[in-house]
Amino acid sequence: MQPPDLDTLDTAILACLQADSRTIAEVIGAKVGLSAAAVQRRIKRLRDTGVIEREVAVLSPKALGLAMTFVVTVEMERERVDVLDEFRQRTLAEECVQQCYWVTGAADFVLVVNCRDMAEFDAFTRRMFLENPNVRHFTTSVAMDRVKVGLTLPLDRRG
Structure with missing residues (x-):
């Protein structure tokens, strides 16, 4: 486009x-x-024209009791279109997945996930990864601090 x-x-x-x-x-x-x-x-x-995709309210995870943020890399068992599409659909259905990127490199996907606590994240990992035969491996990092969070884009890119 x-x-x-x-x-x-x-x-x-x-x-x-x-x-x-x-x-x-x-x-x-x-x-x-x-x-x-x-x-x-x-x-x-x-x-x-799609320059403005949507307009949303930015909520505070902490104020809503979503104290934990996780960055998860996911490696799929197979890189077939149907497997990738099925995983995409699963991430879209999970409210705790804030962002999902299909990436190049060692992992196939990178997810940013917000949960109330480790028990909620454990339930999420069981649904999304452990019970999914198409997931080969996943690695989780726990965010220690929200240093910068945003979706604003640089607009002065001319020249």
Whole structure:
């Protein structure tokens, strides 16, 4: 998919929305030098073209009792399309999986998982890995601290 042409006004609008997606068009317009209507039209185009995939609230795992974060690498038994697709579907169905990446290298997948405690993570590992004959091996790292968490993207990549 060819990325849409974004001008400096588009990237300025995106920067405002990445900082706080609840910022109203009037405030964004004042910051970037456009009318609220022009900002709204640009935001609609950015949504329609897929530049803005979705807008969500960022929740605190700690405030919700999800005190533990795990980074798990997974090596599959076979690298067949049906095996990979089935594992993808399983990760999509698990609420505790926050992120899942199909990667190159020694592992096939890297997962970021949030759980309340080790017992919940143990139940997750049994469902996802130990009871799955297509998983050859998995390795878990326990996050000691949330140093940086975010989904904001660098927008000044021109030149």
